[in-house]
Amino acid sequence: MSEENIMADESQVQHMFLHVESSDAVCMLNIAGHPYRLRELVFMMIENGCRVVKSSAEAYKTFDFDKETVEVYDFLTSIIKAKFLP
Secondary structure, three states, X not given: OOHHHHHHXXXXXXXXXXXXXXXXOEEEEEEEEOHHHHXXXXXXXXXXXXXXXXXXXXXXXXXXXXXXXXXXXXXXXXXXEEEEEO
């Protein structure tokens, strides 16, 4: 399936792990959603001053964390599981 078809398909889901650092927090995100929504989410984090690096399931699994949260958004948005350091 071409990228154009993938992006047009409303049921398409992409999954990734991200290591995100801001001025007051460090977290690992386990995200899934439509590719457009994920790009929008990453762009928004960068625009707000976060440092975002693509990571792996292994890094997510071994990430030391203080607390863990799960957020589920509406259709075509992201499912996020986040691990935060204080």
